[in-house]
Amino acid sequence: xxxxxxxxxxxxxxxxxxxxxxxxxxxxxxxxxxxxxxxxxxxxxxxxxxxxxxxxxxxxxxxxxxxxxxxxxxxxxxxxxxxxxxxxxxxxxxxxxxxxxxxxxxxxxxxxxxxxxxxxxxxxxxxxxxxxxxxxxxxxxxxxxxxxxxxxxxxxxxxxxxxxxxxxxxxxxxxxxxxxxxxxxxxxxxxxxxxxxxxxxxxxxxxxxxxxxxxxxxxxxxxxxxxxxxxxxxxxxxxxxxxxxxxxxxxxxxxxxxxxxxxxxxxxxxxxxxxxxxxxxxxxxxxxxxxxxxxxxxxxxxxxxxxxxxxxxxxxxxxxxxxxxxxxxxxxxxxxxxxxxxxxxxxxxxxxxxxxxxxxxxxxxxxxxxxxxxxxxxxxxxxxxxxxxxxxxxxxxxxxxxxxxxxxxxxxxxxxxxxxxxxxxxxxxxxxxxxxxxxxxxxxxxxxxxxxxxxxxxxxxxxxxxxxxxxxxxxxxxxxxxxxxxxxxxxxxxxxxxxxxxxxxxxxxxxxxxxxxxxxxxxxxxxxxxxxxxxxxxxxxxxxxxxxxxxxxxxxxxxxxxxxxxxxxxxxxxxxxxxxxxxxxxxxxxxxxxxxxxxxx
Amino acid sequence: xxxxxxxxxxxxxxxxxxxxxxxxxxxxxxxxxxxxxxxxxxxxxxxxxxxxxxxxxxxxxxxxxxxxxxxxxxxxxxxxxxxxxxxxxxxxxxxxxxxxxxxxxxxxxxxxxxxxxxxxxxxxxxxxxxxxxxxxxxxxxxxxxxxxxxxxxxxxxxxxxxxxxxxxxxxxxxxxxxxxxxxxxxxxxxxxxxxxxxxxxxx
Numbered sequence: 001x002x003x004x005x006x007x008x009x010x011x012x013x014x015x016x017x018x019x020x021x022x023x024x025x026x027x028x029x030x031x032x033x034x035x036x037x038x039x040x041x042x043x044x045x046x047x048x049x050x051x052x053x054x055x056x057x058x059x060x061x062x063x064x065x066x067x068x069x070x071x072x073x074x075x076x077x078x079x080x081x082x083x084x085x086x087x088x089x090x091x092x093x094x095x096x097x098x099x100x101x102x103x104x105x106x107x108x109x110x111x112x113x114x115x116x117x118x119x120x121x122x123x124x125x126x127x128x129x130x131x132x133x134x135x136x137x138x139x140x141x142x143x144x145x146x147x148x149x150x151x152x153x154x155x156x157x158x159x160x161x162x163x164x165x166x167x168x169x170x171x172x173x174x175x176x177x178x179x180x181x182x183x184x185x186x187x188x189x190x191x192x193x194x195x196x197x198x199x200x201x202x203x204x205x206x207x208x209x210x211x212x213x214x215x216x217x218x219x220x221x222x223x224x225x226x227x228x229x230x231x232x233x234x235x236x237x238x239x240x241x242x243x244x245x246x247x248x249x250x251x252x253x254x255x256x257x258x259x260x261x262x263x264x265x266x267x268x269x270x271x272x273x274x275x276x277x278x279x280x281x282x283x284x285x286x287x288x289x290x291x292x293x294x295x296x297x298x299x300x301x302x303x304x305x306x307x308x309x310x311x312x313x314x315x316x317x318x319x320x321x322x323x324x325x326x327x328x329x330x331x332x333x334x335x336x337x338x339x340x341x342x343x344x345x346x347x348x349x350x351x352x353x354x355x356x357x358x359x360x361x362x363x364x365x366x367x368x369x370x371x372x373x374x375x376x377x378x379x380x381x382x383x384x385x386x387x388x389x390x391x392x393x394x395x396x397x398x399x400x401x402x403x404x405x406x407x408x409x410x411x412x413x414x415x416x417x418x419x420x421x422x423x424x425x426x427x428x429x430x431x432x433x434x435x436x437x438x439x440x441x442x443x444x445x446x447x448x449x450x451x452x453x454x455x456x457x458x459x460x461x462x463x464x465x466x467x468x469x470x471x472x473x474x475x476x477x478x479x480x481x482x483x484x485x486x487x488x489x490x491x492x493x494x495x496x497x498x499x500x501x502x503x504x505x506x507x508x509x510x511x512x513x514x515x516x517x518x519x520x521x522x523x524x525x526x527x528x529x530x531x532x533x534x535x536x537x538x539x540x541x542x543x544x545x546x547x548x549x550x551x552x553x554x555x556x557x558x559x560x561x562x563x564x565x566x567x568x569x570x571x572x573x574x575x576x577x578x579x580x581x582x583x584x585x586x587x588x589x590x591x592x593x594x595x596x597x598x599x600x601x
Numbered sequence: 602x603x604x605x606x607x608x609x610x611x612x613x614x615x616x617x618x619x620x621x622x623x624x625x626x627x628x629x630x631x632x633x634x635x636x637x638x639x640x641x642x643x644x645x646x647x648x649x650x651x652x653x654x655x656x657x658x659x660x661x662x663x664x665x666x667x668x669x670x671x672x673x674x675x676x677x678x679x680x681x682x683x684x685x686x687x688x689x690x691x692x693x694x695x696x697x698x699x700x701x702x703x704x705x706x707x708x709x710x711x712x713x714x715x716x717x718x719x720x721x722x723x724x725x726x727x728x729x730x731x732x733x734x735x736x737x738x739x740x741x742x743x744x745x746x747x748x749x750x751x752x753x754x755x756x757x758x759x760x761x762x763x764x765x766x767x768x769x770x771x772x773x774x775x776x777x778x779x780x781x782x783x784x785x786x787x788x789x790x791x792x793x794x795x796x797x798x799x800x801x802x803x804x
Contacts, residue, residue: 001787004764004779009771011778018757018780026750032780062792076792079785122778125751130763132788156792163794170794212797239798306757341762349761349796349803356762360769363754367775372750376700376743416748437700442739449735450728465682473680476709484721487728488710490681 005080013120014081021127021309024398024419025336026372028124036115037085039072044083044110046074050102056090060167064157066175067167072102072111077165086111126336126363127310129320130356131303133342136191136198136295144187144293149264150175151271152291154190155209162216172217174290176269181289183225184217185273186210187259192296193231201317203296204346207234210294211247218250226252227286229259229275237350255279255286262291297346308521310337313467315561319345330359333466333560334524338362377420377437377492379413385432386410392424392433395495397526421525422496426535438491440498447505450487455509456585459486459573462501464494464529467518470560478563482570485577493517495528499539502553507592511580512573514554522559529557546591549584551576612643612738615671616730617662619653619678621708628712630723634677637727641734645669653678654687662688663695672697673737677705677730698742705733752776760788 004010013034020031054070062075071090074082092099094113103111135156138146146152151174153161164170174181188206191198207230214226233254235244248254259273265287273286299318307314312332313321320343323331330338340356341347347355366372379401381392388408393401400417401424403409411432413424425435434440450460463469469490475482491497494517505513515536523529536555543550554576556569616638620626631649638647646669650658653676665671674697676688681704689699707726715722752775756767759781767779779786790796793803 001764001791004759004767004771004786007768007771007777009774009776010767011776012759012781012786013778014759014781014784014786016780017782018755026748028755030755030778032778037784064792075783075785076787078787078791080787081785085784122753122755123751124753124755124776124778126754128754128756128763128766130756130758130760130766132758132760132762135789159793163792166794208797212795212800215800216795237798243798243800340756340766341758341760343758343762347762349790350798352760352762353765356765357769359762360754360766360773363766363770364773364775367750367752367754370750370752371747373745374748376745415746436743437740439739442736445735445739446732449732452731453728469680470682473682473706473709476680476713479713479716481714481717484711484715484718484725486710487725487732488706489732 001078001080012081015085018306018309019119025334025366026125028127028336030122030124032120032122034118034120036088036117037083038088038111038113038115039084039086040110040112041081041083043108045108046082046084049105049107050084050111053101053105055099055101056092058087058090063160063167064154066157066160083110125367126338128338128340128359128363129306129310129312129332129343130340131300131306131343133346134298134300136203136298138190138293138295140197141190143261144190144259144291145262145264146293149262149269149271149291151181151264151269151289152262152293154293154295155206155213156295158213158292162213162220170220172220174269180221181224183227183288184290184292185271185286185288186214186226186228186292186294188228188230188294189258190293190295191298199296199298199317201346202234205348206294206296208237208240208243208348210292211235211240211244213292214247214252215243215250218247218252227288228252228254229257229273230254231256231258237348297342303343310334311522311524311526312337313522313559313561317345319343321561330355330362333470336366374416375420377435378415378418379420379422379424380434380436381411381413382432382434383410385430387430387432389429391427391429395423395427395531397421397423397528419525421493421528422491423493423525423528423531426496426498427531435496438496440500443489443491443501444504446489447501448508450489451505451508451510456511456580456582457485458510459483459512459514459570459577460505460510461486461488461514461516461573462494462497463488463490464517464524465490465492466524467522467560468494468516468556468558468566471558471562471566474560474563475566480563480567482567483574485574486570493523493525493528494532495525497532497535499535502539503592506548506552506588507596509585509589511585512552512554512577514556514569514573516556516558516569519557519559548588548591552580610672612673613645613669613671614641614643614673614675614734614737615662615665615669616641616644616647616675616677616734617653617658618647618649618707618730619658619676620649620651621678622652625678625708625712628716628719628722629707629726630719633723634707634726634730638675638677638730638734641731643673643738644734645671654684659688659691662691666692666695666697672701673740674702675705675730675733675737676702677707677726677733679708680704680706680710700743701737701740703733703737703740705729753778755780758788759783759786761790763788
């Protein structure tokens, strides 16, 4: 930790949050809000004189509320940076009339209430997302009585109690009487591996964390009686089984079965656990003086902001989705953005460190050559056809197109800024933009080939590369069956799907057409799929006016992790397809042909 | 002026249908798909192969590009999200522009999801190849550009993972901006007492 604080190559910004992120790999621009500390970071020596005079006393969140702190504080003795900070929401204020005691007490004059929040801007080539985890809050699991019985604590609270630097200087005590318990029971899988409440997945760390805690307790108090109630003990890592054996060797009892209820003996505040021992099939009761809930790991509550800013996707468990679970486990689907630690899923320290080094290495691999090869999938304006109307510039999520409407000069694409979504080509009213490698002709050739024979039997799907096409791949990896008449046409973004592609498909006899892309907010081209949505709505509108059933054109957002959803959508499209009669198709073809003839005429 | 498709260009396509061991071949009749591909316009050579991504598989493509003067390649195998980069590299090693390649996804989007009906799966595979051949005929060579990349990294989160990543990068000479919302770095790790499996101090 201290290394990170003093490294000349690291700019450490605490009390800070990323507010805005723009740009692409190689050249991201980030805006960071650094909240005022009200203590000069470089000058404070952490002497503590200010703390002594601060009159505000509040629960200390670092110690899980088991002790208190002042409004001016250091979260823990080894904090980096070591400088104190003022919790401005709790502080009474620095006006001498009200308080301002700390300002007086600080002889070095480090406390400065005139400090303001700062906005800092940086340009970076790559990003590592290490946003971590939250511990599961067991309040909702009423049967364990966490909110009712003070002697029921979480594993995180035990960590602070057993810690020499914690509120009790390492003495594990019961909260009811302040005495060291003679017996402790651990309950495993609290908030994990449950299809009903909590999380369905295994949180990965709680078994070994409990094993560790039992050994620590036995070392502190050799006579303490410890029982662990579990479903399975997953001691799968290097050295883990050894540790588990040590725990059992010290007399810790492992009992298979989770308590159904916990009741408190009102006289002693002891806890009585009723457990079905699944090894013996007997219903037992156990009396214990303290219960520790081995709480699971959750995605942090506030990860949504970063997720949206970086257009990252999550798996069903709520953690970030990696580019490939086996081959690219620290890469995100967006080039230049990597994951480290629990952001991608529950991990212990060793795994987090391993993944962090891997993410750093992946980032270096990208940055080391100093240049980056960019795919040649970019838009190009045909100056002959361009009328300088400015639509392309308006829809471009990257501001990569400039049009000067006054001079009437043709639109210009800045190739380095163009990410290749193709929205401009789909919106250009003059067909003056060619989207290289996904040209109109190339996409139309695919549509025609798919509908060449037995068009009435096909489900034509436009799928974006990053989400819905990947979702279809995920359905494949999961071996989920769906109708075999689906045909995908891949585009980089759903924003590329020109209305004329949809009309062409219907003209060629398609019974149904589906446009699919990333969920709104998750688009890999910032917000290009907003234009997809608007465009499809326009086509629906027109279909309605022409007397065509609008449900024959679907619009669905399917993420890369939603294989099941892809399957369900395909089944629904097949139901709609079956409802389309040959007469209906013939009528549609006739209507569209008539319109295109009129246009040409 | 925009480079329109050069209609004078003599399109010569090679189609390679991958068995992927039994991943595709146990459902899709790859021999029949390759035979069908041979009948499509512009296709000069079509083959079925055990593993197209293997070295012999790729060498076959490279040899054919020389021998049959192929200027477009279709690989019918897994998802382009998996192996497009592999085959792009393969064709460019044989002197063909890497953008003159198209893939037909007959594994993730065919054999793996239509296992119950080999006949329909085979007919879908043929149709996907048909569509890929139609597209590849119109593909144009593209040149990739190089842009500068900044040698600096933003690390979001100052827990054990963020700290480790920041230190590795910083030690290697890259600039790092490490952002943490709390007043101190350390995250959850800093709250732990001893840590497994070494039972040593966390900080």
